[in-house]
Amino acid sequence: MREPILLTPGPLTTTLRTKMAMLTDWGSWDTSFNTLTASVCADLVEIAHAGDTHVCVPVQGSGTFAVEAAIGNLVPRDGKLLVLVNGAYGKRMAQLTRVLGRAVAVYETADNVPPDPAEIAAVLAADPAITHVGAIHCETSTGILNPLAAIAAVVAQAGRRLIIDAMSSFGALDIDARTLPFDALISSSNKCLEGVPGMGFVIVNRDVLLASAGNSHSLAMDLPDQYLYMQKTGQWRFTPPTHVVAAFRAALDQYHEEGGQPARLARYSANGAALVAGMQSLGLSLFLPAPLQAPIIYTFLAPDHPDYDFRRFYEAVRERGFVLYPGKLTEVNTFRVGCIGAIDAAEIKQAIAAVADALDQLGWTR
Numbered sequence: 001m002r003e004p005i006l007l008t009p010g011p012l013t014t015t016l017r018t019k020m021a022m023l024t025d026w027g028s029w030d031t032s033f034n035t036l037t038a039s040v041c042a043d044l045v046e047i048a049h050a051g052d053t054h055v056c057v058p059v060q061g062s063g064t065f066a067v068e069a070a071i072g073n074l075v076p077r078d079g080k081l082l083v084l085v086n087g088a089y090g091k092r093m094a095q096l097t098r099v100l101g102r103a104v105a106v107y108e109t110a111d112n113v114p115p116d117p118a119e120i121a122a123v124l125a126a127d128p129a130i131t132h133v134g135a136i137h138c139e140t141s142t143g144i145l146n147p148l149a150a151i152a153a154v155v156a157q158a159g160r161r162l163i164i165d166a167m168s169s170f171g172a173l174d175i176d177a178r179t180l181p182f183d184a185l186i187s188s189s190n191k192c193l194e195g196v197p198g199m200g201f202v203i204v205n206r207d208v209l210l211a212s213a214g215n216s217h218s219l220a221m222d223l224p225d226q227y228l229y230m231q232k233t234g235q236w237r238f239t240p241p242t243h244v245v246a247a248f249r250a251a252l253d254q255y256h257e258e259g260g261q262p263a264r265l266a267r268y269s270a271n272g273a274a275l276v277a278g279m280q281s282l283g284l285s286l287f288l289p290a291p292l293q294a295p296i297i298y299t300f301l302a303p304d305h306p307d308y309d310f311r312r313f314y315e316a317v318r319e320r321g322f323v324l325y326p327g328k329l330t331e332v333n334t335f336r337v338g339c340i341g342a343i344d345a346a347e348i349k350q351a352i353a354a355v356a357d358a359l360d361q362l363g364w365t366r
């Protein structure tokens with residue numbers, strides 16, 4: 001039996017080599033494990049071209065844990081975060097900031113509309129209490145690509161600080177700290193870098209990180225403390241996700257061998273193009289206009305049939321070896337298909353054949 005291919009935004013399909021890296025038990029005190037952690041962090045900073053200014057602080061847990069840690073440490077208790085919302089992850093960032101007891105403002109656009117930099121500038125000018133701006137790079141709930149460079153420019157122009165949720169873009173889309181001003185960028189092991197889930201990380205300006213000491217609402221999520229302890233001892237403060245870090249090391253080795261960010265973007269773009277062409281040939285159309293779409297995860301309008309039910313569609317495609325993802329929109333009936341992970345256009349073509357076959361079997365073919 002072949003394992004199903006995950007056409008999801010993470011956890012995603014990983015290579016055998018990445019999975020095999022998890023067959024060793026590592027001692028958290030052991031120098032070999034500490035070297036592994038340090039090398040993973042050094043690579044992550046390098047992928048952002050941030051070695052002169054920023055450091056990487058790893059956080060145990062899923063991506064949201066790292067977002068919560070970044071905001072809880074970098075936005076001071078009397079600070080205020082403006083969140084740019086056009087989907088579920090922007091909403092989540094605003095919600096977790098409220099839970100942390102920080103003041104929040106929201107600038108919201110529709111799911112298919114990127115934020116307008118001129119409007120961001122106006123919101124910032126009108127509210128001097130806003131100290132930080134939180135932006136989602138690729139809003140995974142639709143796959144829309146937000147204009148990060150333009151956002152970073154207006155935030156810097158207004159003298160505010162930028163925190164980027166680059167969870168589903170980092171490693172595939174170019175983010176260069178030498179030209180893009182940001183305080184912190186958050187991502188995780190299990191998206192475009194193709195590791196397994198269990199580790200988030202924050203690439204944060206070192207001076208900003210050190211100046212944030214004492215802000216944290218939480219002991220476990222205290223980023224400067226995690227950083228300083230790791231600098232001093234080489235170790236994580238609390239039990240590290242050892243197997244996840246080892247798999248991440250293997251995934252990063254393969255990332256470099258493939259050709260790094262440009263190669264990853266090229267493969268995902270080819271996957272995305274094959275996916276869109278194939279789905280369109282089956283009469284399924286994209287929710288977003290193509291220019292707004294990042295080559296990460298695609299939202300399609302549900303098959304136009306009165307009996308359509310995502311669960312049944314999912315099961316029929318799953319039986320054929322592929323895992324789809326539900327839609328996340330309230331107004332329109334959609335489903336999502338990821339094109340990230342250790343897959344290429346061959347798997348995408350097989351997936352299209354599986355979807356075609358499933359639609360036939362369900363009688364939903366147009």
Ligand SMILES: *Cc1c(COP(=O)(O)O)cnc(C)c1O
Pocket residue numbers: 009010062063064065067089136138139140165166167168188
């Ligand atoms: C995956 C993701 C997250 C984190 O979600 P987790 O379920 O905690 O891993 C945050 N933001 C974006 C944009 C994401 O795609």
